[in-house]
Amino acid sequence: MSGSFFTLSRFALVFAAWLFGWWAITWVLNVNPTFLPPPTTVFERLATMATVSMGDGTLIVHILGSLKRFATGFALAVIIGIPLGFAMGYFKPINKLVTPIFEAIRPIPPIAWAPFAILWFGLNVGAQAFVILLAAMPPIIINAQLAIRMTDGRLIDAARVFGAGPLRVLAEVALPSSIPLVFTGLRIGVANGWMALIAAELVAGDGSSTGLGYLILQGQRTLNADLSIAAMIVIGVIGALLDVSLNRLNRYFQGWTAQT
Amino acid sequence: MAMEQDTGNDLSFQNLGMVYEARTGSVAALDGFSFDVRANEFITIVGPSGCGKSTLLQVTSGLQAPTSGKALLNGRSITGPSPDKAMVFQSFSLFPWKPVKQNIEFGLRVSGMSRAERDELVDYYIGVTGLTGFENHYPRQLSGGMQQRVAIARALAMRPRVLLMDEPFAALDAMNRTLMQEELVRIWSEHKPTVLFITHSVEEAVYMADKVLVMTKRPGRLKCTIDINAEIGCAHWRTQPIDEVLLVPKFQELRHRVWEEVRAEIEVNA
């Protein structure tokens, strides 16, 4: 316990030293704050962001706006990706039909679809959700498919010995045992989707005044680097929180299957 | 390539102790272990799991320093790993990215031997261990038995004064294991380095050893020593095939004796 407190405080100390270095550079070299503001300015900005309205509102409005787009795209990725992955894992013909299309689309970075997405689904939420969907879905499909295919053959044999048919094997053996791998896919999907969200907000955010990506872009356009950096910090913190909480959940699921 | 023929003590353990600091408290792995090994002796060590056998090898190899007592090689305190103490690990520990030949050559190259000398030695040990034709295979392309041959060749090529073997055949199937036991004796007798050989197999211990050491349960102490050579009184049976030796009454008697000693330790534990 005291050990982890020790490492944490050392971590904080070293980080503070880096911040001091950043501050010292801006001060000694007298750097133009529109170019690189000192950390103090960034912290001030972080503090005022919560109360001062920018674009469509205060910080919380932008966070919720981004999260809404993310949630829309990610939910679609789960709704399509998991059943599709399961079907591909369980039925060979479906796998052989879908794989060529899947492999042809995969080398295209999701953000490249943004302009088409705008044409198809409209600027903002529609286009951005589509890009997030494209970014989050591949790992979800791959892992769902893998999870079904890697079902322990001995478990299937055991179920069949007791007279289970193919559907019962799927429902009572393959699906439950696939949960940890599926969850891993969801985790990668969240990371990919979060990264795509920011790109999508930068590319397909024209006309919108909401979202963390908008704040970054706004900082650049109005020559307020402190705003851009503050928004990046918020994005990083939310991304890290998502990652940590999913890691926790993941540990829970791994333990859950170890018992079965 | 002749080994220097020493007489007298080669390895000497004096009141060796090892205590590990763990979260749950300290664990004593070895306690007051004392023993002298003469040059060219083949020593096997048996004892219950967790009795500090592996720790003893780690200390002898110089990978770990004991927390008390001393380990001496040729009268000098062991301070760290060196090429005169070669080790063969249970999991083979071959470098997966190096083909067989380069694996065997590794230690020689590190110690700065010239290429011509290296080639000669490596070729010799590839021949002795029956690896001819597999020089350019990667370890993963070989069976477990073949991999362990590479590990043995790699250790022997160093022409070590002491050969340390930590359950080298535990990962092999029973049939390969028997073959490798006979092979090892044959290879060993070419130059007779001093051997410390850890095993869980009483049969293996009695078959190969000059002396069998039985250790107590944790913290490991020396329980007793069985001098196989003295017991046999004539030529050692390890030059004969195992299945024949198994029929020798004296072998059966010694195996029984060693097993009784080990069993007592395991049952105390339970």
Next chain:
Amino acid sequence: MSRRMSKTGRDRLETAIYATISVVSVLVFWHVFSVHMLKNEFILPSPMQVIGGLERLTLGYLGGNLLYHTGSSLLIVITGYLIGLGIGIPLGIMMAWHEPVNRIIGPVVAVLRPIPTPAWIPLAILWFGIGMSGKVFVIILSAMVPCIFNSFTAIRETPRELLDAARTMGAGKRTLLFEVAIPSGLPTIVAGMRIALGNAWATIVAAELVAASAGLGFLILAGYRNFEAPVMAAGIISIAIVGLIMNFAFQWFESRITPWRESEER
């Protein structure tokens, strides 16, 4: 033996048939939908119109032909990628091998890692302008982070027994690093390089969609602005093809640099 051969042969034929069916039916559906139902070239061009768009690009579009724009993107990606590798891999290795380096650099890496690279694009524009250097900067970041992370993990997870084995044969600290830890971690390091390449490719497209005057991402954006959907689609297809080629090149590189892993699958 021959029965097994014929079985895999049949399997391969089956896969090919399914692949043909699926690709052809997608193309037919796409064609019928765009030509006979949607009838809006601007929203969804037909396959033939996309081929026309590709043709237009090869003849030259906004400053140069397809090769010019591909080259422009690739130049930035490769420059940034190599610099990112050159910094990230040694840094990750040093952080894993020397604890003081880890203690000093670690906190910064840990804090920067969760920030998605595209988020740096506006700042890069602010610092370097919309030219090449700003994009190279972002590509460096996108490639560096996975390299640091994977190299660090690779070295830290060197099997202890391999290090022990090398030490018993007299290996010193340098030998342990260069002849044991690094080769042992090479597959993980190479995996990091693969992730880095994907990141770099996605990032350049994003950066060119935000602000650029050349490149494949720029082509898509220009097509969008000029109401030329066939050009947009052609741009996407070009990106896919270059991406595929890069994947194959990387696979080749991977099999060359870690040949011992191929033997695993045999």
